[in-house]
Amino acid sequence: MKTSVKKTAVIVGCSQMGARLAMSLSDKGYKVVIMDKDYHAFERIDRHFLGTEFLGDGQDLAALRSLGVDNIKLFVAATGNDADNLTLSRKAEKLYHLGRVYARLSGNQSREQLKRCSADHASAI
Numbered sequence: 001m002k003t004s005v006k007k008t009a010v011i012v013g014c015s016q017m018g019a020r021l022a023m024s025l026s027d028k029g030y031k032v033v034i035m036d037k038d039y040h041a042f043e044r045i046d047r048h049f050l051g052t053e054f055l056g057d058g059q060d061l062a063a064l065r066s067l068g069v070d071n072i073k074l075f076v077a078a079t080g081n082d083a084d085n086l087t088l089s090r091k092a093e094k095l096y097h098l099g100r101v102y103a104r105l106s107g108n109q110s111r112e113q114l115k116r117c118s119a120d121h122a123s124a125i
Helices: 016-027 039-044 061-065 082-096 108-115
Strands: 008-012 031-036 052-055 072-077 101-105 121-124
Touching (some): 008 016, 016 031, 016 072, 082 101
Parallel strands (some): 008 072, 101 121
């Protein structure tokens, strides 16, 4: 019998956008890991969330590696800081060699910087 492997999404930053995205991806069948360095940020997650909440700093490569997840198909940097999101998207691309890396950005200057890195998409908030 063949077992299906769930696609994994990693979201760093349990902002309102990060929390909504985590719920949406979970509903679509992704295995979701959402990471934030503030324990209280996870209060934004619906109590029916089936994914994993991971307390840690996404800037810490060891913390990202310790997630221990395989088959990552999607990485989203969704913190409230554009510079952090750009850095995270670059680290994730190098660490996981992903095809789909997204960064939440709020400023036009950050979008210009994003064009110089390999992230796929910038989302204006």
